[in-house]
Amino acid sequence: MDDDRIDTGRSETEQAIMDATLRALAKHGYADLSIKNIGTEFEKSTSLLYYHYENKDELLLAFLDYIIDLFVETIDPDADDPDAELREFVEYVLPPEGDLTSCETVPAGVPSPIPDDSGVDPFQRAIFELRTQTIHDEEFRKKFTRVESHMVDTVTTLIKREMEAGHYREMNAEMMAENLMAFLFRSLDVRVTGTRLESAYAMRDSVYFLLDNVMPKEGNPTEAAAADTDLDHADDSDNDA
Template sequence: MDDDPATEILEATYRSLCRRGYADLTVEDIAAEADRSKALVHYYYDSKENLFTEFLEYLYERYTAHLASVAGETPRERLFSLFEAVLADEAATPGEEFRTAMLEVKAQAPYDEAIQANLARFDEYLFERLREIIAAGVESGDFRERVDPATAAEFLATTITGAQTRRVAVGYPTDRLYETMTRYADTHLLVAAAAEGSN
């Protein structure tokens, strides 16, 4: 790896988090995972809290780069690519252990303002990405004129969050949730499908 030590430590934090979960995460483990001394970790990050805040920042950069890259010819295709990116793209999105650890981090948020502020940024980014794709679809005439982009984006952001929680909590199959989301969009947002009037 050509990464600098600071980035290597963040990558090691990722692996430690997957292995041990958030509650048991320690600077010692992260240092061992990075094959560095605990003193070196503290040289770059003065506390576990500071390291974890920087780690969430590092995740946020990866998350936004990933969601910004979703492509498609039409607003419908871009919306479905976004659903796939957050729900069904197993190769690109993090695995089971990481998703589980992130749900654990969400449960810590009420007790840690820095974590909650960071999670709010992920939440707002997803909402904004959905809103802009839907607004473009209404603008282009692909989506129904009466669709309010902010309302639809808020609804979909909430459903995506629920799909991620159900996947961890009850092992609900991701593919099925992806299908449910695309069916919603085809039935309720798209002009052509609207005429069919399904749920």
């Protein structure tokens, strides 16, 4: 197994099944996914899939647990530097500056399928498709509720630690965590759906406005907002010319 892979406590065979499921989901989408096309991506006997999982639904719930375990490992509430941990986490989720199609959101050691012509990261698309099933499936809803609650709680903990250390101003830490996660989820959604891609950059700017100007004790959000307004006016003048 890949030495860089995040250890989720699964056997080598179970890990290979998760990898095959990701590749099949990226290729076929949720609606057309079947045990057969997961087996096509699996290097071992398809019978092993049925040995571990009774049907596709059971396999997908196990796959979702696997994804949750990976995402839980991307942010540590006990990190030595809470601010740095927050910034590393948001950079992991947000698109890089100037390039919406090259965001690396695949956790360490997970083989990433090749993006199709749309440029959408297959890992992001797989998560998005599974998340849409929460509308109809209570088990999916419970699992996504658990991971989203965990993320908000973890971000809240990091913010509170920075407040206690005197680095962040006094604020409602949970509300700020909810704001940050809302921006991150919006960024992921528009990149996968292809709707108003420019919104992904607006979300990136919003997240860093909070991290650089609103949350730090020495930050000056009013001055920063005024500077952004001046820059927008300058851009408008250049365009008019």
